[in-house]
Amino acid sequence: MESKQMDEMAERRAQASADITAETGIDDAMIAVLVDTFYARVRADAVLGPIFEGHVTDWDEHLSQMRLFWSSVALMSGRYHGRPMPKHLNLPIDGRHFDRWLVLFETVAQEVCPPVAAAYFLERARRIASNLEYGVAVTNGAELTRGQRFLNPGLPPVTPLARHEAAEKTSSPPQDQQESRRQ
Numbered sequence: 001m002e003s004k005q006m007d008e009m010a011e012r013r014a015q016a017s018a019d020i021t022a023e024t025g026i027d028d029a030m031i032a033v034l035v036d037t038f039y040a041r042v043r044a045d046a047v048l049g050p051i052f053e054g055h056v057t058d059w060d061e062h063l064s065q066m067r068l069f070w071s072s073v074a075l076m077s078g079r080y081h082g083r084p085m086p087k088h089l090n091l092p093i094d095g096r097h098f099d100r101w102l103v104l105f106e107t108v109a110q111e112v113c114p115p116v117a118a119a120y121f122l123e124r125a126r127r128i129a130s131n132l133e134y135g136v137a138v139t140n141g142a143e144l145t146r147g148q149r150f151l152n153p154g155l156p157p158v159t160p161l162a163r164h165e166a167a168e169k170t171s172s173p174p175q176d177q178q179e180s181r182r183q
């Protein structure tokens with residue numbers, strides 16, 4: 001490609017990112033907070049934590065890739081050059097894990113982003129999660145019909161994550177403090 005064309009492409013990208021930032025408030029700083037807070041919560045999760053700890057050896061590197069990934073997805077910056085699908089195909093996961101991931105992601109997004117930005121991230125996360133779940137299903141020999149979820153009975157049981165469990169334990173005061181404040 002000629003360098004003039006490349007300059008034009010970079011300019012169009014920068015404009016697209018700026019438009020999204022103007023509409024949603026999303027920028028690299030917000031992405032960094034979202035990614036870092038989310039993966040701290042994931043690592044502490046009883047079901048997802050051990051799966052990540054078994055595969056991610058360099059967390060700084062993982063977090064920086066995930067920031068680039070979300071910059072590409074949310075801001076259309078083109079900064080992520082990896083291929084997420086193959087990294088998930090052989091993990092011991094099914095629809096129940098994706099549901100837990102999404103409950104955590106939604107909870108954190110609502111905690112650290114304004115509502116418009118949280119909804120914007122979540123819409124994209126749901127679509128990508130659904131694609132990944134489909135890929136994992138096919139790898140395990142299951143062909144999903146549209147909207148069907150993948151359940152792998154060979155995996156250990158997974159309890160759904162309730163919203164209050166996904167919230168950071170320290171984010172609301174303990175019950176007795178709430179009581180005393182009301183009096």
Ligand code: HEM
Nearest residue numbers: 051052055065069082083084087093097098101125128129
């Ligand atoms: C059940 C839910 C999920 C689990 C257990 C999971 C687990 C993992 C693990 C262990 C890795 C690292 C693999 C490696 O480096 O070899 C990884 C990478 C990645 N995950 Fe997930 N993931 C899940 C869902 C998602 C979703 C929903 C998204 C996107 C919305 C996502 C995006 C990514 C990306 C982009 C990478 C690759 C980063 C890179 O290029 O290094 N994951 N995931």
